Amino acid sequence: xxxxxxVLAVLLVLxxxxxxxxxxxxQTALLLQFGRIVRTSYxxxxxxxxxxxxxxxxxxxxxxxxxxxxxxxFTAEKKSVNVDxxxxxxxxxxxxxxxxxxxxxxxxxxxxSPIVKDALRFEFNARPLDELISGGRxxxxxxxxxxxxxxAGRTLGIxxxxxxxxxxxxxxxxxxxxxNRMRAxxxxxxxxxxxxxxxxxxxxxxxxxxxxxxxLAQADSQATVIRGQGDAKAxxxxxxxYGQDPQFFAFYRSLEAYRRSFGQGHGVLLLKPGSxxxxxxxxxxxx
Numbered sequence: 001x002x003x004x005x006x007v008l009a010v011l012l013v014l015x016x017x018x019x020x021x022x023x024x025x026x027q028t029a030l031l032l033q034f035g036r037i038v039r040t041s042y043x044x045x046x047x048x049x050x051x052x053x054x055x056x057x058x059x060x061x062x063x064x065x066x067x068x069x070x071x072x073x074f075t076a077e078k079k080s081v082n083v084d085x086x087x088x089x090x091x092x093x094x095x096x097x098x099x100x101x102x103x104x105x106x107x108x109x110x111x112x113s114p115i116v117k118d119a120l121r122f123e124f125n126a127r128p129l130d131e132l133i134s135g136g137r138x139x140x141x142x143x144x145x146x147x148x149x150x151x152a153g154r155t156l157g158i159x160x161x162x163x164x165x166x167x168x169x170x171x172x173x174x175x176x177x178x179x180n181r182m183r184a185x186x187x188x189x190x191x192x193x194x195x196x197x198x199x200x201x202x203x204x205x206x207x208x209x210x211x212x213x214x215x216l217a218q219a220d221s222q223a224t225v226i227r228g229q230g231d232a233k234a235x236x237x238x239x240x241x242y243g244q245d246p247q248f249f250a251f252y253r254s255l256e257a258y259r260r261s262f263g264q265g266h267g268v269l270l271l272k273p274g275s276x277x278x279x280x281x282x283x284x285x286x287x
Contacts, residue, residue, distance in 0.1 A: 019051045028061045028094050030103075040095050057103050063090045063161055066109045070169075071117055073124040075132065081124065082169040087116050088161040089152070096157030112152055116163060119147040137165050 023029045023042045031039035032055045049056060066087040072080050089112060091097050101108040123140045124132070132140075141163045149160035242249040 019048055020046060021049060021056045022046050023058065026060065026062050027058045028091065029059070030057045030094055030098055031055075032057060037095055037098070057098060059091050059094055059097065059103060060105070061091060063088050064105070065089075066112055066116075068113050068116070071120070073121050075124055075129045076127055077129060079129050079170075081129070081132065083120060083124070084166040084169075085116070085120065085164060086166065087112065087148070087163050090159050090161055091157065092153060092159035093157030098157075100156045108156060108158065111156060112148075112158060112160075115151045115155075116144065116148045116160070119144040119151075120163075122147070132168060137168075141165060 021029075023044050025044045027044070029042045029047075030037055031042075031049060033050070033053060038054070066089060068085055068087065070082050070084040072082050074080055097103070097108065101111065120140070123143050127140070145160055145163045148163060152158040152160055238249075
């Protein structure tokens with residue numbers, strides 16, 4: 001009797017243990033009976049099931065991460081780029097998820113990865129390399145998330161929360177081509193700036209030369225006027241002086257002529273003794 005009682009006690013414990021299960025806050029659960037889903041909605045807490053007949057399958061209800069291996073894609077110009085990305089996803093339909101993956105997370109990610117890669121391939125094939133380099137990632141990730149979310153939700157019961165591109169690497173040949181093109185563009189810009197600067201410098205020099213010529217012409221004109229005024233004033237002074245004492249003025253002019261003629265000290269003049277030039281050397285100006 002004691003053995004039977006012990007066996008019954010053990011069976012009751014096993015039945016009780018197999019009749020209870022708990023669902024955590026971060027989990028969702030399915031109830032299976034002979035492999036068929038009989039219930040899909042469970043709130044967090046303690047729940048009951050038929051022992052040995054029904055089984056419970058639990059899934060992580062949190063947002064999960066798929067960190068994929070870098071993949072090579074081609075742009076609209078058929079240039080290859082290496083893309084490293086990751087995906088944030090969550091189970092949205094536990095029933096469909098279980099039917100598609102048997103609740104295996106590894107199998108789920110292996111089926112989700114090609115869906116995302118196909119969407120990325122479509123977006124990269126439709127865009128030129130310039131757009132990818134200059135910051136077109138946001139538009140790409142939004143389109144990829146929408147496409148992948150629709151396909152994964154329909155076939156896997158998965159909601160794609162986000163798709164992010166970590167980096168886009170160019171092959172060495174493409175990098176060199178991009179660098180050469182950027183260098184050529186900068187050289188063209190530099191040449192255009194130099195040409196514009198030279199043209200502006202030519203205009204400035206031409207304007208400066210024109211202004212210099214105008215200033216020189218004005219200065220020559222003013223100098224001519226001033227010289228003319230000075231000559232006129234000198235002539236007036238000479239005329240006034242000559243009118244006051246014609247003999248003294250004639251003597252002064254003769255002295256100036258002597259100074260200009262004999263001032264060097266080595267000049268020689270051949271004149272007749274009765275020349276008018278030597279009148280003040282013979283008789284004080286009397287013939």
